[in-house]
Amino acid sequence: MASASISNGQPARYFDLVNQPETLKLRNGLLIPASELKDFSEKRSSVPIEWDVNFGDVIDWSNDRPTEAYFVLEDRTLLKNPDRSGSGYLTIPYHVANTTGNVLLKYKYVIESIGKDNVSTIEMHPQDIFIKENWGELPHEILSSNVQFTYDPREEFLYANLPQISKSKEFQLGSTTMNNIQVWFTSTLIEQASFRVKYNFFGPLFQKYHQLYKLHMLSFSLPQTWSVAPGTTDIGHDNCHGEWIFQGDRQHLKEAKQNVHDFYKDLPYKFQPSMSIYVSLILLDLFGYFTGGGVAGGSHTISSSPRARSASSFITRNMIGASI
Known part of the structure; x- marks a missing residue:
């Protein structure tokens, strides 16, 4: 079983060895x-040298x-699907x-064969x-900064990631431009901040809040320089609890927090002995701030409004109920 280099200039092919093993053939066209x-x-x-396969x-x-x-x-060896989604x-x-x-043209047939809904991550060259075609030419400062790009064809999001400082941001296909990418990238070069929102919804009116807040779905309106990602999330038929982690430049920290407060503004926060639904919401600083990768500051409860103070008390009072 010898090794040989394989051409990488052709469109990638897909061989389903469970349902159509006959599609994988020898170079002379005969069945294996x-x-x-x-x-x-x-x-x-390793793939035998006599078999008709190409790189990719x-x-x-x-x-x-x-x-x-x-x-x-x-080199004709095989790389198992790395599955960044874990699912x-x-x-x-x-x-x-x-x-x-x-890459989308090269893997067009593969994506069609597997189904777009079964492809979560395409790691792209900048x-x-x-x-x-969809965002524009990347400027030199971004190309030279080791920004990594991945595309999710299911959600149609392009993700930009700076692993050295653990910063990432999603950009919706068709509604964002290169300017949005540049604004985000520039913001990562200045003082950063982060906070998290923890939530717990359950009880008879759970479905109402599930529909109103979409709970585990991205529905926040944030400054361009801020991004949000889900933390640990647990979803049941009548309950949902988890957290959102927000990151961005410190200059727009107050605006980002206010947007989150406004998003949850209709949550009940008066404590009464009789209640028809249990909810909790807490807003925490993930860390004070960091500059150049260094972390400073500590965790503390945000209580910049009566609603936030009430929500924080919800946690510390061991899930006191709130009446709708």
Whole structure:
């Protein structure tokens, strides 16, 4: 079983070895002997040199979500789906995506075969044509800063990530521009701040609040320089609790907090002995601030308004009920 380099200039192909094993053939067009295919499926090591595969092709042994999908690498070895989602969706890794200037075109057939709803992450080169056509050319200061870009075709979000300072931001396809990316990037170079919101909704009127606040869904209106990501979340048929983690520049910290307060402004906060629903909401500083990667300050309860103070008391009073 020799090794050989594989061309990377062709569109990636998809081989479903569970339902259509006959699609994977020898270079001469003949079918692969069943015994060889069985041995390969068991070992999942290097692809034999006689087989017709290209760099970046996907070989899949999955029955449902592509948990057993593998990418063919240049040396004919296999890379298992890295699945950044952790939920069985396909991730097209940077290692294979950065060799093409148009990753969506290269993997068009693969995405169609697996289904767009089963693809969560496409790791893109910063100069990929998809970014250029939908947001514009990235300026030099961003290209030289090691910003990582990933695209979620299900939600149609482009994510920019600066791993060295743990900063990221999502940009909606069709409603954001390169200016939005630049504003966010510039904001990461100055003093940063962060806070979190913890929530717990349950009781007879849970569905009302689930519909009103979307609870675990991104529904906040924030400054351009701020982003929000979910923390630990637990969702049941009649309850939902978790947290949101907000990060951004310190200059717009007050505005970001006010937007969160305004979003939850209709929550009940008067304490009464009889209640029809239990809710809790607490706003905490995740940390004071950091500059250049250093962290300063400490955690404390935010109580800049009567509503926030009441919400904080909700936690400290061990889930006292609130009447609607």
